[in-house]
Amino acid sequence: MSATPHLWLALSPHGYGHTAMTAPVIAEIQRRIPSLRLTIQTQVDPDFLRSRYRHFSHVDQIADFGFHMVSATGIDLEASAQGYLDLFNRFDVEVADNAARMALDRPHLVLSNVAFIPLAAAARLGVPALALSSLNWADMYAHYLGHRPEAPRVLEKLLSAYHGAQAFLRCTPGQAMSLTNQVQIGPIARIGQDRRAEMRRNLGLAGADRVGLIAFGGIGHDLDLTHWPAVPGWSWLVVADDVARPDMVHWRRSGLHFSDLIASVDVVVTKPGYGTFTEAAMVGTPVLYTSRPDWPESPHLDDWLARHTQALATQHDALMGDLAGLLQKLFSLPKQQVATPDGVAEAAEIIVAELERHCAIDICS
Known part of the structure; x- marks a missing residue:
């Protein structure tokens, strides 16, 4: 039966x-x-x-x-x-x-x-x-x-x-x-689709602007985004609802599925986490992340990510102090072969x- x-x-x-x-x-x-x-x-x-x-x-x-x-x-x-x-x-x-x-x-x-x-x-x-x-x-x-x-x-x-x-x-x-x-x-992982042209239209961004995604998962992070360093030519998509800055907008305004957003931005700023790391590695989006040496997954996630996209670990203070320098260092790293799910x-x-x-x-x- x-x-x-x-x-x-x-x-x-x-x-x-x-x-x-x-x-x-x-x-x-x-x-x-x-x-x-x-x-x-x-x-x-x-x-x-x-x-x-x-x-x-x-x-x-x-x-x-x-x-x-x-x-x-x-x-x-x-x-x-x-x-x-x-x-x-x-x-x-x-x-x-x-x-x-x-x-x-x-x-x-x-x-x-x-x-x-x-x-x-x-x-x-x-x-x-x-x-x-x-x-x-x-x-x-x-x-x-x-x-x-x-x-x-x-x-x-x-x-x-x-x-x-x-x-x-x-x-x-x-x-x-x-x-x-x-x-x-x-x-x-879900392989996102590169829809950056649609994203830019939805956000009303100029062609020369670069877009970053600040995403620390479903748990509140301890970054004070009101003091996030302003980097000329950069706009930031965030998950917070209460940030009032001209260079920041809630990610839902992009009109994209979150996986497609990861495939469409110029960088993801995050913490070590399986979903964000793997989705970025499937499409080769550079990742700037705060290190988490105490978390047992971290060495495995970090090493694997570095084999599949440009990836740079940093600390909270450095992220809030020299964001432009970290981005420059990240983008100077060699590109890697993307992963497959x-x-x-x-x-x-x-x-x-x-x-x-x-x-x-x-x-x-």
Whole structure:
């Protein structure tokens, strides 16, 4: 007997990266399975979800939180430790609640990037599950909080949830992981289209003007854009709504999809992050980024980015002090061979095969 395949996608609400990273994989699955039912469980902003996904039902309750942040790169370690301890103390209740929510509209497969409570809930229900990401919160917790007295008990729960998945699809580039169920796949990204002429028309820019994008993900950054250095001939697209400067405008005024915007600007100013780095590397857009040496993904992301586009790490003070000099140095670097999103098809192939197996249909016929 055949059935309409139902995929339950759980997304960490820690910024926008997990949501953006997974979107091209889901688009490829929907291309292969036009009848797919998609449920997305996350607390990511619904407008951002709709900008990246189509035809889905939304469950906006999720216990996972990633880390508590004080800025785009600053982790509140004490608040994060307390958050995990609190979550550990109510872990079974949260898993039971999530399982009950899933049971109301039971999926054929759960895919998580990279929330662990939904994975544990799927295991409790007997629903097959896969994980997909460039990081996992167990190894992240161990890196930052593994010295704490409660860490062994917390890590046992986290690792058990991740190992309950049939496989963890670790996309390139990604942090070193301790998980034993890893399957390595290639990079994942949406390849943006160069639409700079349309962007310039929408923004009313002269032909000689250069355009930069300041984007630090879905977590507020600690740059005071009112003191952003003015560079002659440059205009800046920002994600903030409250910046009143003649050389700055909200990125939505460009009229472009965010991935197309990355392909259309002259530079992206950002922090290390999977989605922005990979989308820039697919189209060769130069990247100026604030270094994040404590973040376990950083060395892998940084090295990979430098192999696929002009990329320069800097510090907050230097960025705010000598932006023109940094841009000159960045653009003097040699151009690199752009990357290809091989991981999109690789991940889709694995996920579709699992849906075929558990949905009792021949999707590919």
